[in-house]
Amino acid sequence: MDLNRLLRPRKIAIVGATEKETMAGFASRMFIEQCGKRRGDLYLVSLKNETVFGIPCYRTLSELPGTIDLAVICTPKQTVAGLLEEAAQKGAKGAVVFASGYGETGKVEDKKLEEELIDQCQRLDLALMGPNCAGFLNFVDRVFAFGFLFHARESAGRVGLVSQSGQVCMALMESEKTSFSYVISAGNCKIVNIEDYLEFLVDDEDTRVVAAYVEGIQNPEKFAAVLKKAAEKKKPVVVLKAGRSEKGSRAAASHTGNLSGSDKNVDAFFRKFGVIRVDDLEELLSVCTAIATLPVLPRSNKLAFVNISGGETTISADAGYLHGLKLPDFSPETAKKLREVLPAFATAQNPMDLTGGSNGDTFERVADIVLEDPGIEMLITSLQITKKISDITIYDFLNGLIRHCEKEQKKPVAVVPLIESSREEEVLERLRAVGVPILPPPHYGYRVIKKLLDYTDYLETMENRTLSIVTKSEASGREPVKTALSEHESKLLFQKFGIPCPPEEIAETEEEAVQAAAAIGYPVVLKIESGDILHKSEAGGVKVGIACDEEVRTAYRKILENAKKYNPQALIHGVLVQKMLEPGMEAIVGVTCDPQLGPMILTGLGGIFTEVFQDAALYPAPLNLWEAREMILSLKGSKLFRGYRGKPPLDTEALARVLVQVSNLAAEYKDTLVEMDINPVFVYPDKEGVSAADGLVVLSEKP
Known part of the structure; x- marks a missing residue:
């Protein structure tokens, strides 16, 4: 449109x-x-x-x-x-x-x-x-069709904003921190939707960064296509998405009539497309201000902190550490050059305290030297800029910083003061003019910088990603009738897509069970085979470590007896006789289907890692091998796969292949798959593969 x-x-x-x-x-x-x-x-x-x-x-x-x-x-x-x-x-x-x-x-x-x-x-x-909107403001062409009074800035900025709340637009425009190219109060978005506005801003040459307050995704495929375009253009999209909490979701729905969607799924969707997700308006504004102001974004997490007091230096370093910012040592050549310009009692190290013996000229020369170091990608200082700068020393340092930035900037510089304070507009404008943003105090400011670093990391790996999603062909608008496949039926489906499963057979009598066990080879496991009994262990429907024919007969009878007591109405297809697998590291692989964003692939370590520590990775289908590896590496317990305490490294490549195979299954069955679970998947030492020990597939049928 x-x-x-x-x-x-x-x-x-x-x-x-x-x-x-x-x-x-x-x-x-x-x-x-x-x-x-x-x-x-x-x-x-x-x-x-x-x-x-x-x-x-x-x-x-x-x-x-x-x-x-x-x-x-x-x-x-x-x-x-x-x-x-x-x-x-x-x-x-x-x-x-x-x-x-x-x-x-x-x-x-x-x-x-x-x-x-x-x-x-x-x-x-x-x-x-x-x-149900407040209209829009086009600062580029000076077109104002907006239902609230505001202070109109004389010049257009580089931030394009679309919001499903008019008051959010007002709140952001009240700040002096940034200027906008467009401000759009989208309202209910029933003709022109949120994805259309985003695409306009992504295509707009006057907009460097796109900001959005989103209450509901209306057209997921269009949303994905727009985000893909933004990623390919390397134009950042910063989103404050409503509905993280249940009450927040309800409030969003009542405001614009939009569904918020599962928040974990939204997070995974945004990660896939490089969206910078923020938690509040202050963070939204700060991230956008940084991107719009900086001449270049930091290329990697290699920062230098340069301050004028020991206290500032220590507090900054500690706060940076908490937010994952890295302060590498200066190269020997850099340290030597710094010692030539620093006071004798200052130390040429990162983070650096210039000490009270320095001045603005020192700051300028230090900034020049530090950012010439190939191991440093960004300089951060904590200069405290007050409403009226009375401290001549601060003003001198500030001028030194500005003189550095007036030269050709190949690496970014930012000011992150230790506490919030009033800022002198003239000083703010001078810093903005040379590409230096003033960010909020450390814990906010460093969080902003970490998000910028994550974004540039994403751009480096973007070519490895599948920038698309899988959505249903059509939505019936009715609640589907769910049908759970039995374990054996589920595994037949797994095998169709190349997912390794242990040898197994269905037995409808004791004799068939004995014959199956002999053919498979002892030891074996016996399990109840019924789509109506999903929690087999709870029903007493599983017997493990069976080593002879007599044990098979006893186990067969006991399993049927337990199953009938557990669910007298269950349709029982017999007993599943399965090869007893060698123990391996337990992992879980699954699929949940988001009604808007399509199949979400999940993996994590089994047992308490998933249940207690919530250690799981989520990613939208389709999934390629590179993305599958990234999912595994993102787990808190991923070190266990690499070998620990003398144990050999595990076959994570085989697990990654299973994730891709599950993604392929989910894509092919996108219109009928409700959920899927392979738990556990045994992961064996490197090159020895994996095996799906148990599994469940739930499909939908139209009423």
Whole structure:
């Protein structure tokens, strides 16, 4: 969808213009004060007012002397349909609707009205923002169609923002930390959706970083395609996603009528596409400010901390350590050069205390030397910049830093003060002008820097990733009827995709069980074979270590007896006779199917590692071998796979292949797979493979 007709219009009409302190009044005022300076093809429409803020009004859209590109409708929802018809007749291809009370209420009649609005816009070929939105601000072309008053900056910035909350837009614009290219209050997103706005900003040359407050993903495939495009363009996308908690999910749903989705699945989805996920508005703003300000992003986690006091140096180093920032030693050549410029009692080490014997010239020369070191990728300082800098020493150091940054910058510099304080606007602007952001105090600021480092790491490995997702062909809108396959049926499906399973046979009588055990070779395991008994051990349906024919007969009878007591209605297909596997490291492999984001592949160490320590990795299908290896390496217990306390390293490559095979299975059965579990998978020493000891597949059938 071409959003230039909506976000970059030339001829605009405000419908419902007024001087009252309402969204319509605020929109009218901003419209006149900002857009009115720009050109004469701007119109006010009002049935009640002859003039608004001294500007003549037309009574209806039909009376306008020419065509329009955009109609900003500030009137109640009952009037919207008729006004859209008029706007289309005047040539409009874009519209903004402030009115609320549509599908977000959850009421049947309001949902019906929203559906009618969607049909109307499709018929009229209208790109509609909203309903239930606050409008947008285009700082590049100075187009303001927004329902709140705000301080309009004179120049456009490099951050493009789309939000499903108008108040979030207001909160971010109140900050002096950054400037925006576009600010879009998307509302319910029922015609132009959140993915369309994101794509516009990803394609926009005036936007360096895309920021988003998202309450619900509406079109997962489009979302994935846009994020793939952003990754390929190396344009960062920073997202604050609502719904981490159950109550947050409910609040998001009631606000815009969107489903939030499982938060762990959303995390996995974002990781796949390199999205920088943040936890609050301060972090969103800080990450975007850093990206928009820095001339280049840090290429790797090799930082230098340079301060002017020992206390600052120690506190900074400790905080950096807690956030995973690395401070490598300077090279011998760098240390030698530093000793030549530092005071005699200062030490040429990382982190560095310049001491009170230094000055601005020292700071400039130290910054030059440190960032020439091939082992350093970024310089961070904790200069405390107050509202009115009275300390001549601080000002001198600040000027030294600025002089360094005025030279050609191949590596980034940031200021992370130890405490939050008022900042002098002139100083902020001087630092911004040379590409130096001032980030929040350490624990926030260093978290921001770590996110930037994670993003650049992602870009380095992007070519190894499958930048797509698997989604269902169609959604029936009905709750599926779930059918659990028996263990043997599940393993037949596993084997179809190359997943190693132990030898096994189904026995419907004692004699068949004895014959099967003899054919497979002792020792064996006997298990109840029934899709109606999923927890076999709990039902007394498993006997292990069976070593002879008589033990097979006894175990067979006991298993059937236990199963019938556990679930008298269960459909029993017999007993599964399986080769007793050699013990190995237990792992778990599984699939859960997110209704929006498709199959999610899971792996982790078995036993208490998964259950107690929640040590599991999650990733959206499809999955390639590189991604499978990364999943395994991301586990807290991954060291156990590499060998420990004299034990040999394990065959992680075979486990990675199983993850890929499971991903292939999930993709082929995307329309019917509900969940899948291989638990345990025994992982043997390197080159000796893996084996699926047990498994469960749950499929859906249409009612």
